[in-house]
């Protein structure tokens with residue numbers, strides 16, 4: 006196929022998936038959150054169940070005035086949301102939704118993801134710094150400290166999987182999980198890494214993901230009862246929408262990564278190879294939905310931590326445990 | 342923090358460039374965590390607050406001055422707007438003060454109705470606290486649960502008084518006995534409506550249930566404990582020094598409750614405990630209020646069972662004139678001691694009314710307790726003191 | 736409150752999540768307002784109704800209102816004598832009776848002091864207005880509310 010044509014198709018597919026996915030997740034959060042609180046949530050937008058609420062919200066944000074404070078550094082202020090959004094979208098390039106349904110199967114897939122996703126720190130720091138607002142600045146600093154602290158457990162937890170799988174390619178990791186692990190009564194049993202002894206990495210990975218997403222219980226950067234809205238305080242209109250969409254898109258992105266690394270990605274038991282491209286996306290979406298729901302569920306139940314407690318959790322607990330975990334995984338890998 | 346004199350001479354040359362002055366952060370008057378319009382001028386070094394100066398008065402409505410040109414009946418309307426989350430509870434000390442001045446006493450049934458409604462108001466106020474405090478710590482769900490249950494309480498209050506927040510149900514010499522003053526409306530008694538006692542019992546079941554739910558969701562939550570245990574400790578002597586009252590004082594280990602001390606309402610006929618906790622930190626202040634809701638529901642259950650029958654109001658003159666004199670009457674508002682100093686010159690209106698509002702006095706500890714707190718702790722501590730800005734500014 | 740007991744680590748976190756999950760699966764206790772109207776209690780102080788016939792323009796309500804938001808004007812009217820040959824009666828008639836609901840504190844003092852049963856509370860609550868001046872209800876509007884005055888509810892037997 007023509008290279009450019011393929012590129013455009015892939016781009017449109019990824020963009021479309023990210024945007025609709027983000028809207029769906031926003032809707033899920035509104036709805037699940039309100040039912041957890043004994044409310045109904047969106048009801049009137051659209052004809053039933055308020056399904057069009059995220060769209061309507063988006064339209065509302067778009068027509069709002071795009072304010073920027075007098076003291077703001079206009080260029081950086083304007084650029085920041087796009088940096089955040091870009092880093093999120095770029096992650097999707099290497100996430101496989103089927104054996105062939107992947108933007109580009111890089112050999113260093115997981116490495117690329119971890120590198121690209123940490124770019125969003127830059128955007129957040131830009132937003133915090135350029136807003137000329139003390140709350141924004143503090144939010145930006147908190148975000149920087151937090152994201153950097155949790156980048157490490159994230160990488161280390163992923164590294165344990167890489168060690169076990171023996172490859173950094175996302176597709177390779179999925180294949181490693183669909184390999185036969187043992188055979189019982191003539192049935193070949195394949196297990197995702199979660200069940201192959203990676204439970205500790207999974208928990209660490211998920212904690213780090215929630216922290217990377219700055220969601221409760223780690224939402225100090227935007228803690229609205231402390232810093233009004235943190236680095237988002239001054240944003241409005243389309244730029245705020247960008248941040249907002251970016252947050253939910255990266256929720257999907259990280260859930261997709263976790264699903265690929267620990268839950269077997271697009272592979273499902275009993276799916277013949279020929280159908281993997283067809284069924285794969287559905288399986289993958291289900292797994293993503295499950296993880297996204299857990300993240301939403303946590304957000305509507307728990308309070309937030311304090312900045313120093315968060316740092317202590319990362320440096321004193323998660324990182325040492327993750328390191329020990331890598332060592333154990335490596336020993337098992339070599340011995341067996 | 343940045344006291345230049347403290348730095349060694351040789352260092353100062355280098356670090357004078359690096360020395361950053363403390364940042365002044367204006368928290369409020371419009372800020373999500375200040376419950377209205379409180380402004381804190383905080384000096385922060387990074388996340389640490391080095392100095393904080395509360396600025397109040399954004400909501401000053403001049404109730405003391407307004408009261409000087411209003412009759413006693415009209416003032417009852419005003420005083421339940423001071424601490425609006427517990428309107429009825431702030432009416433009672435005022436009206437009892439006026440009764441003391443005039444030398445009348447409410448009949449027992451009226452006193453019991455007052456007591457039931459006061460306890461309902463206390464529960465409503467504490468439920469607001471139970472909902473808003475976790476919100477400051479980032480948990481959004483307890484808000485909905487507690488407010489959902491508060492609705493049942495407000496409904497009970499509305500059923501009897503006609504108002505959810507501002508009952509205006511107290512009259513000198515009892516509670517409002519009849520609908521109006523005309524020949525027809527005078528026959529319409531405002532006694533408890535049918536089925537009220539049973540509905541009150543049912544609502545108390547719900548209260549106990551929501552206390553358990555909030556315990557599960559909040560009090561037992563390890564993250565909440567991490568955020569509140571040992572934070573904002575007010576030692577016993579400091580609490581007494583700053584004149585804290587109410588739950589804030591009792592959480593510091595002082596078993597002082599005006600319901601037991603003053604004999605405004607027939608609390609002595611009811612069996613209940615004063616909730617006390619020893620720690621004096623945010624967690625204790627929080628849990629203590631949940632315990633108080635349980636005690637209040639005990640009070641309501643007993644009061645509902647043993648409410649006497651009888652008239653709602655004693656005979657009072659049509660035109661109320663308090664004789665010359667003054668009185669200080671105080672009661673246990675949900676937030677602490679709520680007092681009125683009424684000076685009468687013998688007219689239909691008080692000569693002077695001084696309101697000792699609870700939140701204002703409780704707020705005085707803020708600069709001391711917020712010293713060297715982290716910003717997240719500042720929010721946690723401020724919330725745990727449970728003040729209402731209308732009560733602070735009056 | 737079992738903060739003294741030894742607990743399974745992080746049990747509080749999971750119990751909380753279990754509670755929110757249970758709540759999510761239960762139907763939400765919500766009244767869908769515009770379609771389903773909530774029935775206010777009969778004593779609810781929603782809006783004041785005026786019986787023009789009964790009012791004698793005595794001004795008591797306007798005087799006792801704590802923020803003086805009742806505006807009354809009236810004039811005396813000669814009426815034919817009740818029995819032929821008697822003296823002509825003088826009857827006070829309302830020209831204006833406005834209550835400014837943007838100022839009203841819903842205290843009920845006016846209803847209470849009216850000696851001629853001219854004012855009543857009704858639990859109606861749907862009269863919000865986009866413009867604050869429209870909250871000044873005039874005589875017609877106040878009379879309209881008269882139809883919504885509920886009967887007195889039965890009382891608790893004591």
Ligand code: SF4
Pocket residue numbers: 799800801802803804805834838839840841842843844845846
């Ligand atoms: S309810 Fe109170 S404030 Fe409203 S008009 Fe009547 S007396 Fe005035």
Ligand code: SF4
Pocket residue numbers: 789790791792793794795796797807848849850851852853854
């Ligand atoms: S108190 Fe009653 S009779 Fe007198 S003016 Fe007011 S409404 Fe009319």
